[in-house]
Amino acid sequence: MDFLILAIIILAVVAIFQLLKIYELSRELRPDEAPVITEADSRMNARLGIVFIIGFFTFILWCIYKWGDKLLPEPASKHGVEIDQLWDVTMVIIGIPFIICNVLLFFFLNKYRYKKTNKADFFAHSNKLEAIWTVVPAIVLSALIIYGLRVWNDVTDHTSISANENPVNIELYARQFDWTARYAGADKKLGDANFQMINGSNALGLITPEAITDRLAEITKDSVALRAKLDEQVRLEGIIFPKKSKPVDPHAHGAASHDAGAEHHTPAPNPEAHAKEGEHGGGHHEDPYAWAGNSKPVRAIVDELERLSRMKRSIETFAKKRFTSSGDDLLVKGEFHLPVNKAVLFQFRAQDVIHSAYMPHFRVQMNAVPGMKTNFAFTPTITTAQMREKTKNPTFDYYLLCNKICGNAHYNMKMVIVVEDQASYDNWIKEQKTFATQMAALLAPPAADSTITQTLVPATDTTMAKAPTAKPAK
Amino acid sequence: MSHVIDHGHAADDHQDHHHHETFFNKYVFSQDHKMISKQFLITAIIMGIIAMLMSTAFRLQLAYPGEKFPILETFLGKWAKDGVLDPSFYLALVTIHGTIMVFFVLTGGLSGTFSNLLIPLQIGARDMASGFLNMLSYWFFFVSSAIMVYSVVIETGPASGGWTVYPPLSALPQAMPGSGLGMTLWLVSMSIFIVSSLLGSLNYIVTIINLRTVGMKMTRLPLTIWAFFITAILGVLSFPVLLAAALLLIFDRSMGTSFYLSDIFIGGQALEQTGGSPILYQHLFWFLGHPEVYIVLLPALGLASEVIATNSRKPIFGYRAMIASMLGIAFLSFIVWGHHMFITGMNPFLGSVFVFTTLLVAIPSAVKVFNYLTTLWKGNLVLTPAMMFGIGLVSFFITGGVTGIILGDSALDINVHDTYFVVAHFHIVMGSSAIFGMFAGIYHWFPRMYGRMMNKKIGYAHFWLTFVGAYGVFFPQHFLGLAGVPRRYYANTEFPMFDGLVDINVLVTSFAILAAAAQALFLFNFFYSIWRGPKAPQNPWNSNTLEWTAPVEHMHGNWPGEIPHVYRWAYDYSKPGKEKDFVPQNIPMGDGEMDEGH
Structure with a gap:
């Protein structure tokens, strides 16, 4: 049904379009019309203006009638009542100029529309009038600003609530x-x-002693898995480590070392140690992973290991503080x-x-x-x-x-x-x-x-x- | 390029070295301000059509959520499988619709077209201060438009975070598909756009200050020029801030910085970027974003002032008050940006300051409205299509302006922030007003651009359908906002509280289709008249400004002989003691005649 209405509208517009086109083409056959605007043009548009303004206000009333009860119901909070009062006052203050100005606009359009015999009034300025419509809005707005800010202060001031009301x-x-x-x-x-x-058992990233243990264990587990992957990748690509590289110790700088089993059995160098050096200002000019060459997979794993290591240190840091x-x-x-x-x-x-x-x-x-x-x-x-x-x-x-x-x-x-x-x-x-x-x-x-x-x-x-x-x- | 500049100095031998115009330097890489103006206009019309079609596509989804429109699949392919718009592409459409309308149509298109056309012609100059920079300004605009349109058709879709592209949503490709390549293209396009805008604005400012003809004092400038002048200053002061915001966002996206990012866990991973603030972006964005509203609106008001005064056959009422109110609005526009951020958790006291400055904007705005009404009062209103669009602008400016008082009041903003109430407000006061200003400008100056007249009857039909359509689209949206419907929702079906509101959306969508279809009338009228319209007389609207003293035919340098001198302000309409109801600016003062614009 609705779609039908749409189709009709579209067809109507297309029809108007076609009619105008025909009109336009037929005009070609006649001698040129003067392209000036006639009294009749002005009269037609001025009258349409009157029709419009009546239709517009009728439309607004119809909207209010039809949907007025589907708007938000009365405020369900203490401060909401205050806000709605401010709303009502504001609506009156803006409603008046909205109606008056729109009505005047289309009223003038009709009343002063072009007539050959008329001459416009040469009225360029009036200090008195301009002063009036600068000062009056200024006064009204001042009042509105003061009222609005009082409400705003009431609404946003939470200090008394938290101090006196023992809030939830x-x-x-x-x-x-x-x-x-x-x-x-x-x-x-x-x-x-x-x-x-944040992890699978802690979607909000909440801190409790158990959550910290769980999270650190998870990071350790991830690191171990990653290091295994690194070994595998290194073996696949046939990369050779420099001799001086230390074996990996996932807990070299960690406080909570629960998982001893993962230590000392891989030949991989120690990315975490390098990460730490980097933090202290060294090693920026020299690539600590030169041995990895251009291997993107290896570097990606090493980066990820470093990231986990940094995160672990960060968690350990705030775990030590009071929380x-x-x-x-x-x-x-x-x-x-x-x-x-x-x-x-x-x-x-x-x-x-x-x-x-x-x-x-x-x-x-x-x-x-x-x-x-x-x-x-x-x-x-x-x-x-x-x-x-x-x-x-x-x-x-x-x-x-x-x-x-x-x-x-x-x-x-x-x-x-x-x-x-x-x-x-x-x-x-x-x-x-x-x-x-x-x-x-x-x-x-x-x-x-x-x-x-x-x-x-x-x-x-x-x-x-x-x-x-x-x-x-x- | 030297031959263009020569005219400024060697007006006399103008006829002697008429250029060998090739197709390329006449129509493509032209340095003539009139041609550049047409290039801006045509580009903006194309961009406008794209953005308007996008809006009809997402309006269909809002009115008939989940219903099948095979036509959508025809045009959008995988983004509308079985004719149902994809949620991510819905957001993409909303985002690109907003971006194109605000920046490409109403900033680039509006200022680019009319500043270029009217500044040299109305102040009496041979061309812009720098024709070359002017040409660059257009081509940067063209390139940025092309990139923006291209971003719509890439695999992952265009930017989809809303036209304000707030990070972290826009900074993290993990957050939504549109934050990948589409967002990169958006940022590249906008950066180029800003360059275009700055080149244009600097040129406008320099031209207005330096190249006015003899006797064209600042207080004799038509209000159009004042509007373009103030707009250009706003642009030069605010767009660089957006460029900075965009660059920092680019750094965050691709170089691992954290200007806008902190404490984020996304895609199963805690990001290492900490210490930044997403709110910083909003401050930077709205420091441009709010002046941007007036960059869009002021030129439209300037055009309307000129159109309304001319067709009222009456001086614009309170010429100086009009300039002062534009200056006031422009100044205030730089200290109100926080009203877009009342509910970001900003300090309530800071919020109060922004409430104060924001509501002050209503005073100069009210002055402008009352002055327009007084200009009409006791006039002899020639209701040309341009005049009708000017009247439409004033009506929108009133209707949309008053709701600004609600949104600027922080306590009231709480509940309507980011709802359809806001959508209704800015589409009426900024969108419709500015578009109507642009249409007024096109209908009024078309004879000056193309030397032919547009058809007035199609013009009237276009006006009424668009005017009724625009009100029909945007006015009912206030009610959606008052029912608490948030903007940028793909569908309102997930909340039982919105169940009774479906028919508002059906009504809105019907009007949207009506208004969109009505633009076909304009397009036909515009393109048909370029080639087939009746030849325009020298001064079809009996206007006072200088552009109507220049020959109708296209020529470099604007006037064949000497540039006319100016002896009076632009608004001597129906001056007592004069035979005709207009006295152009280049007519010397009679004996004992007073200059109103001194």
Whole structure:
């Protein structure tokens, strides 16, 4: 049906086009018309202008009638009410000049349209008029700026919330293409995290002693595998190492040496040692891997080994410092719950690209930026159940959307937000599992409790992100 | 190249050494500003058609998500298997549509066409200060356009991160297919484009300052020239910053630097680039990006001022206030860029400063609107097609301008940021206004460019269909924004909260197709009239400015004899005591006559 309408529109335009073409061709046969604009031209367009302006305002009213109730319902947060009041005031202030100026424009078009006998009024300037329409907008805007900034200050000032209201602490963690909500656990603090900690059992890169051990063991395992690959590649290519090269010691500068079995049995030189030298300023002028010649595979493996070694040292460095363990934090996917009438302090982080946490019903939006922590605090005031009643929509849900273009599945990156009374919220929170339990379950043998693995976040789920990368065009 | 410059000094022997024009130096590597202007215009029209067709393709997807349009597969091949647009190519289309429209049509096309055409003709100069740089400016523009179009057809698709190409999305090929070679080509194309823009702008500034004819004081310049002058200054001050941003992005992409990158885990790997900030890019980008809005808009306002005054048969009201408001807008445009970044986590106090400066822009803008209305008041409005497009521009400027007050107010911006409300706002105030300014310019100066007239009836049909179409496309999008629909979503089907809004998208898409189809009228009218239109009289609109005193036929040096001298401002329309309702700038003052533009 809709397609039919489209087809009709297209055909209509094509028809107009053809008619004009015929008109144009037939005009060729007649003597040249004067190309001037006649009174009739001006009259026709002036009248069309009147039709337009009436039609335009009718169209606006029709849009309001048709879609007015499909817009966002009343704000479901404390500060949202303030924002909506500012919105209403602003709409009145901008609505008046919008209507008056558009109406005047088309009214003048008709009233002063060209007539042969008329002469325009030579009216070049008037200081008085110009002063009026500079000063009046200036005054109105000053008032609007002051009002707007007061609201802005109220909305963005989180200090009183964090100091007085004992808010719920939640982190929204974004990555291509899903959200994870992390609730502060028993210690009421969001624990620390570092992106170098991210792996299959730790999608958010959270820091706990167990996670550090796990991550370091993984790096060691990867290094060993890589070194085996290096040996194999070296053997294949028949590369000869210089004699002075030391045998590999994966833990030469590591603190946590658990895996002694991997040591001292390969003849490969020690890329990690070289990496360390490089860091201290030496070795930049001389290629430490001259022995590898032009072998790209060998150099790629050596680079990767160096990278792992650097990452390992970095993890060891922050592992030695004091950190707040994230083991007690609760990780939630799919939907997250908020207690009604209680302040919530959000922290936003991103794993890969910029995302934006958009919760339109609460009048909340904040970007999640890799390498940064951003914050926003608000108090939800209407539960999901109440909003279902208010909107007369039994399936109504609050949503968290991603509102910064982040890749192919950007349009489908969401969480449901459930606002409920304190008791239901407390019950729900009790059911949620801590990061420590979730990680333990994931690291346990495959036969482990399947219900836990369901709630876990597979860190390397990059099926969407892994769409084909750049290849040169043919 | 010397023969072009000679004319400036040796006007008298002009007839003697009429050049041996070959096809190449007349139509291809021309240094004549009028020809370069036509080259810019034709290139921009082609780019405009491409970008417009792209928009109809993604509008189909938005109105009928998942439905099959075999025609899409015919044109897009693997990007629309079975006639359904691929999500990654949807983003690519949105990105390239925006890039082409903002930079290639409304910056290069608009300024390139009309600054080139009108600056020498309206200030009374033989040509641009440097014809050679002017030629380079066009050819850089051409090369960058070609690269941008080429990037659309490569294997992995063009840049797809939105026209603002924010890193890390645009910096990491792992993040999306379009961030690979397509993004590299985008950056190369934009860098060349910036060179073109800078060469052009410097030329415009130098020409306006140095080559005005006798008597053409700055306060007698037509408002078009003031608009081009201020636009060129904006471009020279802001485009280099975009070049810097693009270069740093190139370094991040291919040399392992980390200006914009930190703490990123992508494609199963933690990147080693740490310490940078993605927000730095946004600051650099919008330091150009906001002045860019006025680089697009001011020339359109300048053209409209001239068209409206001429066809109102009345002086532009508040000539000096118009200049002052353009200067005010230009100045403010450099200190408002943060309003694109209210929700990036910037310090709320810094946000307040940007709210203050942003809302101030409304004052000079309001002055301009009121002055336009007063110009029409008690005029004798000759409603040419150009005049209608000028009126359309004023209407869009009002309608789109007022919503800027909402978006500039940080507290209100929170909930409509990056939604369709923003899409509606800037497509009306910047997109439609500027395009209408460009159309006004084309209809008004077509006789000056090609020596022939365009058909007025097709012109009117084109105007009304486009005007109604543009409002029909962009006005309902406000409602989508108020319902919380984010921009750059491939489909709105994944959120039950948007279920009731499908018919808005159907309506919008229908109007989009109508408006797009209406452009066929323009294309026919334009190309047909170049060869078959009736011959233009010397001064078809009874205008005061100098370009209408030059001969209709194409010639180097613009005037066969001496360059006319200027004795008055450009707006002596319907001056009391004069027989005709216009007095061109080259007519000396009568006894006791006052010059309004002094």
